[in-house]
Amino acid sequence: MAISWEQSVTYSINTIYLLFSAYLVFVMQIGFAMLCAGSVRAKNAVNIMLTNVVDAVVGSISFYLFGFAFAFGHGPNSNPFIGTNFFALATIPNATYDYSFFLYQWAFAIAVAGITSGSxxxxxxxSAYLVFSFFLTGFVYPVVAHWVWASDGWLSPSSSHLFLGSGAIDFAGSGVVHLVGAIAGLWGSVVEGPRVGRFDAFGKPVPLRGHNASLVVLGTFLLWFGWFGFNPGSFDKILVAYPSTSDQGNWTSIGRTAVVTTLAGSTAGIVTLFSRRLLIGHWDAIDVCNGLLGGFVAITSGCSVVEPWAAIVCGFVSAWVLIGLNMLAIKLNYDDPLEAAQLHGGCGAWGLIFTGLFAKEEFVIQAYDSGVTGVARPYGLLLGGGWSLIGAQVVELLVILGWVSVTMGPMFYALHKLKLLRITREDEVKGLDISTHGGYAYNHREEEYPQSYADYMRIRDDQ
Known part of the structure; x- marks a missing residue:
């Protein structure tokens, strides 16, 4: 059927906006790679950068073959729990627009695997990275995305049958993306156990510092830049018809979303800066970067439906969530080199709860009803919106925790039993770069690296 010139312009602008947002989200892979490389020791730099590449290339295939259909499949073979139409991409009427949508959603999917890799x-x-990356991006994450983001998902705020009369608002994925990746990483780290030397014989923590703070800061800024595609870009149409008004798009909402994202991250960074100064006695750049990212993770759920002042509250609390969980991790002898489970899991969970407390009704209607007048929707509990929204948010949090645990937990345990998960103690002491990838990332003298566990113990005793 022929479309009008105006419709053609609208489709073109929406497609360009969505593709540009997808490119920004993909830039986050560079940010992840730099952040991870700087956060590990030099002898593992090649390995961690390669895993980031693997997340992208393996995720491309698994999400194309299976993931997109599970997430957004529709038709006679789909259902609100697992989309099962494996020809979803081919059956979408507007192919040009939805290929763009596929690319955008793929960029989200590979981000999930990157979070888990850090833990x-x-x-x-x-080989374990190849297995879990394929499974996570091809099945585990897409099922959660279907629940919350597909039009017929049982938790979707766009569904014709709203859960608790509200649906769960997770606009850009504090739960769908960050909490999923964090819970998967948590199980992987628990099954593997701490790194060699992370805790001494008495259970006291031994610092295993990353080798390059410059890469951490660079990665953080690249992630910040990419978040402007992650959050504002989740308005996948920049031009929409707003009934009963003269508005023709999401301009105000998109701009506000970018602002609240910045405010939440900045507040978390500032709070972390001064809090850690009081706790450890010096200014720590790495802690500030992680605090900043924690604020971004937390605001990702409610970025489209909260006021700027609420974003500051979100960032303030997220900083303390991260600090508290890091303290708890040390007490429990839990080892996560990137603080990924604490950062993406703890702050992602707080982001879901925050949205249920502070979502503004006007903004909820803008985001999910195109600004229709006369519509009533549940909104933030602390703003007088009742218990429906916060109830849906808690349910989303719990079902993600359960789903990822029953899928990824057994998978990591099976890899462990098959001796396919953790490297040997000798190889770990040498470093993955020399034991697995044939060389070091930097031109250090070879004698600077311990070649055996005995060498490692001798060097540590000398220090």
């Missing part, structure tokens, strides 16, 4: 860094067999 199990420096001690995992490379």
């Amino acid at each position: 199990i860094a420096e001690r995992t067999q490379f």
